[in-house]
Amino acid sequence: MPFDALLENYLAVFLATIVGAGLIATALIAARLLAPFSNQGNKRTSYECGMMPIGQTRTQFSFRYYIFAILFLIFDVEAVFLFPWAANLVNAGHAAFWEMVLFIGILAAGLAYAWKKGVLQWNK
Amino acid sequence: MIGIMRSMALVMKVALTRKPVTIQYPEVHREIPNRDRAFPILIWDEEHDEPFCTGCHACERACPVECMTVVMKDNPKHAAGESKRRKIIDEFWIDYARCMRCNICVEVCNFEAIGMNNTWAGHELSRYDRKDLVMDVEMLLSQSKDGKVDPGLRA
Amino acid sequence: MVAEHERSLEVVDIPINMGPQHPSTHGVFRMVLMVDGEKCVDVIPHIGYMHRGGEKLMEAMDFRQGIGYCDRTEYLAQFSAELAYVMAVERLMDVQVPERAEYIRVILTELNRLSSHFMFMGAFGIDSGVFGTSFTYAFPQREYLQELFEEVSGDRLMYAYFRVGGLAWEVTDNFVQRCHEVLKHTQQGIRDIDELLTKNEIFIGRCQGIGAFTAEQAIANGLSGPMLRASGVPWDLRKDEPYSVYDRFNFEIPVGNYGDVYDRYLVRLEEMRQSVSIVEQALEQLPAEGPIVAEKLPRRLRTPPGEVYAKVESPRGEWGVYLVSKGGDKPYRLKMRSPSFCNLSALREMCLNQFLADAVMILGSMDIVLCCVDR
Amino acid sequence: MTEVFFYIFAATVIAGGLGVVLLRNIVYSALTLIASLMGVAGIYILLSVEFLALVQVLIYGGAVMVLILFALMLTRTRELKDNLDGDQKPLAAVAALALLGSFIAAITQTTWPRDVNQITTVPFNDIGNALFERWAVPFEIASGVLLVALVGAIIIAMQEEGER
Amino acid sequence: MLLAAPAIDIDQPFVNAALGLIAFTLVMTVGVMYATWYERKIVARMQYRLGPTRTGPFGLLQPIADTFKLLTKEDLRPATADFVAFELAVFLIFIPALMVFVAVPFTADWFISAIPLSLLYILAVSGLSFIGFLLAGWGSDSKYALLGGMRAAAQLISYEVPLIMAMVGVVMVTGTVDAYQMILYQDTVPLIVWQPLGFMIFLIASIAEVERPPFDIPTGESEVAGGVFIEYSGIRWSMFQLSSYVNMYAFALLGAFVFMGGWEWPFGTDVGWGLQLLLTVVKMSLFIVFYLWVRASFPRLRPDQLMSYAWKVLIPFSLAQIFFNGFIIVYDLPDVAYLISSGLLTVGLGYSAIFIVRRGEPRKPLQMVPARATARKPEPEPAVVAAAEGAAT
Amino acid sequence: MMVPLLQESVTTGVELQQYVILSSILFSIGVYGVLARRNAVLILMSVELMLNAVSINMVAFAVYTAPTLFVGIIFAIFIITIAAAEVGLALGIVLRVFRNRGTANVDEIDSLKW
DSSP states (O other), X not given: OHHHHHHHHHHHHHHHHHHHHHHHHHHHHHHHHHSOOOOOGGGGSOOSTTSOOOSOSSOOOOTHHHHHHHHHHHHHHHHHXXXXXXXXXXXXXXXXXXXXXXXXXXXXXXXXXHHHTTSSSOOO | OHHHHHHHHHHHHHHHHSOOOOOOTTTSOOOOOTTOOOSEEEOEETTTTEESOOOOSHHHHHXXXXXXXXXXXXXXXXXXXXXXXXXXXXXXXXXXXXXXXXSHHHHHOSSSOEEEOOSGGGTOOOOSSGGGGEEOHHHHHHHHHTTOSOTTOOO | OHHHHHHHHSOOOEEEEEOSSOTTSSSSOEEEEEEXXXXXXXXXXXXXXXXXXXXXXXXXXXXXXXXXXXXXXSSSSHHHHHHHHHHHHHHHHTOOOOHHHHHHHHHHHHHHHHHHHHHHHHHHHHHTTOOSHHHHHHHHHHHHHHHHHXXXXXXXXXXXXXXXXXXXXXXXXXXXXXXXXXXXXXHHHHHHHIIIIITOHHHHHHHTTSSOOOHHHHHHTTOOTHHXXXXXXXXXXXXXXXXXXXXXXXXXXXXXXXXXXXXHHHHHHHHXXXXXXXXXXXXXXXXXXXXXXXXXXXXXXXXXXXXXXXXXXXXXXXXXXXXXXXXXXXOSEEEEEOHHHHHXXXXXXXXXXXXXXXXXXXXXXXXXXXHHHHO | OHHHHHHHHXXXXXXXXXXXXXXXXXXXXXXXXXXXXXXXXXXXXXXXXXXXXXXXXXXXXXXXXXXXXXXXXXXXXGGGGGGOBOTTHHHHHHHHHHHHHHHHHHHHXXXXXXXXXEEEOOOHHHHHHHHHHTTHHHHXXXXXXXXXXXXXXXXXXXXXXXXX | OTTOOTTSOOOOHHHHHHHHHHHHHHXXXXXXXXXXXXXXXXXXHHTTOOOOOSSSGGGTTHHHHHHHHHHTSOOOOOTTSOHHHHHHHHHHHHHHHHHHGGGOBSSSSOBSOOOTTHHHHHHHHHTTHHHHHHHHHHHTTOHHHHHHHXXXXXXXXXXXXXXXXXXXXXXXXXXXSOHHHHHHHTSSSXXXXXXXXXXXXXXXXXXXXXXXXXXXXXXXXTTTTTGGGGGOOHHHHHHHHHHHXXXXXXXXXXXHHHHSOTTTTTTOSSSOHHHHHHHHHHHHHHHHHXXXXXXXXXXXXXXXXXHHIIIIIIHHHHHHHHHHXXXXXXXXXXXXXXXXXXXXXXXXXXXXXXXXXXXSSOOOOOEEEOOOXXXXXXXXXXXXXXXXXHHHO | OOOOXXXXXXXXXXXXXXXXXXXXXXXXXXXXXXXXXXXXXXXXXXHHHHHHHHHHHHHHHHHHHOTTTOHHHHHHHHHHHHHHHHHHHHHHHHHHHHHXXXXXXXXXXXXXXX
16 A cells, blocks of 8 residues: 555654654763763853853854855755656656756756856855 | 865875874884983982082073072082092972973083983873972982983983 | 844944964964954954063073073974074174084074974965865974984974074984985975875865965065065065075075965975975085084173174064173063064954955964964 | 544644744744644645655755744844734734634535545656646746746845945 | 564564664664774874774774763853753754665665655755754854854755755656665666766765865864854764764765665675675765765865855756756667766866866966075174163163 | 555545644634734744645645646645745845844834835
């Protein structure tokens, strides 16, 4: 029964998360039991090369990363369409191929636009 | 690309053809040269069975870091006629923690009574407390007395 | 509410504290990088963590005792530091150093330059992110140099071997042969480093165009040594104001065209090759016999009153000793012109608008010795 | 067993959703959103649409979450956490409950076909075929939408660059 | 299933999968412990060193000693850290790494679970780990950690795309998204022959995905001094290391069965499981040795170079690969066409390594200045100024 | 070993209504979030919840009632696509507003022009 087999297969995935979490939890509990733990003030400051932390810590980072995230999002969505297409291309025929070429072409144009706009290049 | 490949080739070449240079230190001691300057020690005069040092304070004065303390006394053996040295060392402290091993004490010594240890014993001096690094005259002389100092020691 | 929004509206540059306890600040150097994203918009260097008042200490010491302190100030190019100090005293006292001693000084100083540059190559590789390989390729070869120094002077690091008027004692009997052996290892090391880094595209990508200084900027910032030469100024004290016996050797000065980090690396690499050639020439010309200490030196060195500035080309640049004497056996005032300190002053200008990762490379390319900066 | 897992996933989805709308720390909200979306992926598995479940993980778990987390960290919202909810909160609750009530009412009032526990599994290949034969035009339009999103985002970002 | 041994003949899928997973997790943990030993030994030999020698023969007990040391090491958490994010990050980095293994076939009969869309599954799951990095960076409340976390997330997502695209190319050639079928496809010729470009992209992107040098920017020691892991000590830190190594194994295995033919090539399906497992392990080890080799030889990239390399070089090339593959499939060209197109593209990829280098005129070599005309002769007299004023007063 | 999934009818323990109820609960939560929250990013997250609720609905109906067409699944794929595009753009705008106005609070972004 393929459907049951499918569920069975994904059961292992579900279990993997539990086993993984269990392993980490065991290790953390073991460490809590074995390792010394100190609440002393200076030990609980965050690392700043031996100095007291200066300024805000949770502040902005480069806006560039956000653009890469958007690019990634777009190409990830593209991948979603690519997989069923790729696995089925032998049967799908010419039309599907050229459709996908158009699809990739449009997104590649987006990438080219980003490239031309200098988004991919971090200038000084 | 070619540069990257050359780097990788070099690394693999080293891994496959060249020997590691590691010396397994506590088990294997590298041979140290004759002139090695560890820490100053006092030299024992075998002939007269007493230290060469007369306690003349020359090294104490010349020491840039003032790590030495010398106390002189009249030589009892001189009184007994066994030795030509009229004065002899009574107490001698060297703080190895301060010593900067500059060899100046050896250079200024007129009696060749102090020398820089050139054995591994002069290097392996780790202590748990730094006051244990203040050496008195017994410790300073012990190595030379036992004849453990390299004969080439330049005093 | 309004105030809160205004607070969040301003674009805050994060101050990132790099050092004193940081793997790549080469000691206890602290720089506060004001970072906008990944870019440095300001750099505030803080020095002085290693300050021991070495110059002041040396004023309380006679001229022999001071030599040991020179070693400790510049612990990677000890012979250069010693040389400058003894040269200063020699000039004040008007002592003529025997030729053999001069040759040995040059040989040792150049070998010391090699060992210092090996240190740079190793550490710079690590700054650029090589997982220790550059370090372990440079250091076994550097070890041979140090063994040679130990055989000659008795210590691996704090040689205290040069004396006013010559050398502390005669070199070992097989000195020339040992030098030749060591040079073979050195050349091997240079080849390895060259092969590992110079043409590596990633290394090139990390180095080229970073921290570029023009010749004018370099001169205005008082740079010296490989930093200056990489910017295109052919200035080398060994050529331009020859001291000791440097005028007798035939060597070339590598000069960069772009003044960036990569040029500094190349200049140093080429300098190592030149140093090998200088040592080889010096070994050939080395008089077999001869005194090693100037004659008629008093036991206690006393200088006439006066002031003198002696400078040598250390691996990091112009190492100068300015010495004022009022007579007597101690300097009245002593000032060391340390190249690390002067080169470090260009850090801010070089790092502006560079990436955070590049600031590390720029600092690494300066090849500073923190002891020498703080003294 | 399917039922058990359905309730586990449904609980994850709803708890995650509640976390999103109720938690006071916005980063925790984002975390519960991830949990909720992963629960939805589990629901898709139960519905035998394996491909869609993986797409859910790939797009929502991977790409959308990265955008949301980046946006949270770029807006430094942790410092402004105390005004996450508006004054219209009670009204919103009433509206949502009313909506839910009407939904439930509609669902319970509807007469469902007899074989409501019969599902038809969806093979992966058929999705591909359908996508490229029947749905070719929407597919190409999707690429256009993505392109527009990309270009728009870049324009917004480049404006940002020009300011600095 | 993994525990197909007759002794444990439990037909419950639940118990079976759980037992398999637990057994696998334990084996993997020990494997990872020894991977550190293996790594230290190999890298040491590349660097004139010996590596661990003191603990047991050849330092073989070193991983155990390390484990105990890490277990008993003081565990610190900054007072300002966000408790939930800080603790959860450890889980969220490790669990995706472990989940990948669920779909990996070790031999023809040994696998934990047979997921039909295993390749897509692996890519989707391994893409989740960035959440852990972001949380670790944000939760630690340290600037270095935040910087490292951002870099990690940006790097992971950027290299996820070429990885997926390379895999799409492979999926096109084999016509299946199932890793098992993909291995069966490679009974005579491994896919590395047909898809050298895909292999190269996979290799580069997988190094970036497991954040090993030269792509270890998020944890780059000389810049961000440990990056995201900076506030993690003791066992938490070792859990990060564990996940990093597990990830490395995962990608090595993925490479082994997608491009090297897994347990199939070159002996076929009929050999016993022992030989198959050996083949898998050997191929995986090849990848791991390669990772170590790369680690020992390369400097680290800069964040902007890293990003532009992914987006300007790898992704266009992988798109081109997809186009050529599709063309070959649709127009029924012979298989050699794969090799030709992909091989040519690989050469192009190699050439494009110069993209890392700043574009511009080729650099002039150093000028060698032999002697200066203006060189002054050494001053014969010492520069003594008699009784300097400063000194006299 | 593994059997490729074929199109077949199977009986499960879960009924269609349950999925629909789950979907409507999730949708209502999303509605509440959109109405109650003031932070723009949180509103977007609530919108994601609503989109997912719709997707569940689509897929459930497709799987339970339309044996061969599975229009709902294709629709879900497109919903995900559109959601991705929407999130990318909307968050970009939120960030833009945040940089200009210093707030991600929708109640305060009330002027048409600034």
